[in-house]
Amino acid sequence: MNATTAPTSTSTAATAEKDSTTTSFSSLHTDIIEAHILPRLDGATLATTSCSSTTLRHLSSQDHLWTQTCHSTWPSTRSSRVCQVISTYPDGGPRSFFAHAFPLLEEGRSSSKHSSSAPPPSELISAVDIHYQDKIIFSKVQETETVTGWFRCSPFRIDLLEPKDVIPTPIKQPDGDDTCTVIFKDMTLSWILIDPIRRLAVNLSSHKPVTVQRHWLTGEVQVRFASILAVSRGHVQCGIVVTCCVSEEGEMMQMREISLDIEDMDGMHKNGKECLGILHRAMDGKRGKGRNRVEEGHRRYKEYLEMKKERRERKVRTEGTLDILCVAFGVSCFVAFLCFIFFR
The missing domain is CATH 1.10.8 (Helicase, Ruva Protein; domain 3)
Known part of the structure; x- marks a missing residue:
């Protein structure tokens, strides 16, 4: 009896404990x-x-x-x-x-019904935050007008700092390129672009850097965040660059440039009017899953670089073929001219 009832008591206790949990x-x-x-x-x-x-x-x-x-x-x-x-x-x-x-935008192009009918935003608000090791080191809100001819015809670029402004950071001067990459991986950036009229927003940052490069002569470090957007003719890169230089004391780094621009796969910067249309469709686009945004952002950036490389190689091959054809045509014209001179 004891051997038979003991498991029942144990099972009852386990069930009660499970229920309470x-x-x-x-x-x-x-x-x-x-x-x-x-x-x-x-x-x-x-x-x-x-x-x-x-x-x-x-x-x-x-x-x-x-x-x-x-x-x-x-x-x-x-x-x-x-x-x-x-x-x-x-x-x-x-x-x-x-x-x-x-979250990041989905890779597909915007299919919103309003993306083609609604007018582009007349004003953009940038809400930018930079963290280092989970502590805020920079935060700013900047409004950008988009209605003047100067904005629409000039290359699109938003600068958050004046040329002589510097922002101190708790980042120590790196010893080498490898140390530089490791240190700046602890930096995260968010650049939310807001259309205040239609009440839409999109985050154009990859959250963490996609590349970290150090200039061998000046020691400046360029930290790039990016978001790849699909357009009608391929893709464009929304590039956010944070440039850091060594402080006068020579121990800590300080930010002297924080900017946003958009370039196509040929490295050409888009003007304001073109970028308004791109951002307009991006704000209407679907959002992906937020938890894998860092890995997804890096994957898209690497694919974008591969597409740029293939496009450049294809362009070189096409130009090489055209050069050969031009030379062949020139030689044939020259031979035909000689034949005309000597055999007329």
Whole structure:
């Protein structure tokens, strides 16, 4: 009897323990979940949590919770100008803004019905945040007008720093190229471009650097973040460059350039009018999964470099063939002229 009943008792105890573990979270008061648990989650985890149950979906949909998430993820969103846009954002306010600004765009071209009918944005707001080892080292909001002829005809470029401005950083001067790459991998950047009229946003950064290059003579370090966008004739690169130089003391690095531009696969910079159309379609485009954005961003950038290399090689081959044809045509014309002279 004892041998028979012992397993039953053990099984009952294990079942009770399992039940208590299973129901422990659901037995918490909603005030505790809302005030002490959900605010500690990052945006991606919070979005996943909202899919767990009806109660958690309701609690995770509160505007104040997503506003706090946006502010903690991107300190630049605390500015009054960006807060005004987020508060009036359609389909969920700050939650919808986070869903637009956090993940990468999908690789396919925009299929939005409004992308061709709606006019391009008349103004762009850049909300930029740079972190190093999870600590904010730079945050700025800048408005760019897009209606003047100068903007539309000139190469598209947004600079966040004046030529003589420098921003100190806690980054120590690297000893070599390998050390340089390792150190700057701890830097993350977010560049959210916002259309305040249509209430749309897109993050043009790869979150982490795709390349880190150090100039052998000056010691300046160029950290590049990039986002690859599909267009009607191939792809374009939205390149974000952070240039760091050694401080006067010679120990720490400081940022002296933070800029955004867009170039095609031939390395030609697009003008403002062309870029407005590209960014207009990008803001309307679908978003991918946010958790793999670093790996996905690096993969797309490597594929883009391969496409550029193949395009360049194909162009060289085509030019070589044309050169041969031109030489052959010139020789044939010369021979024909000689024949005409001597045999007429």
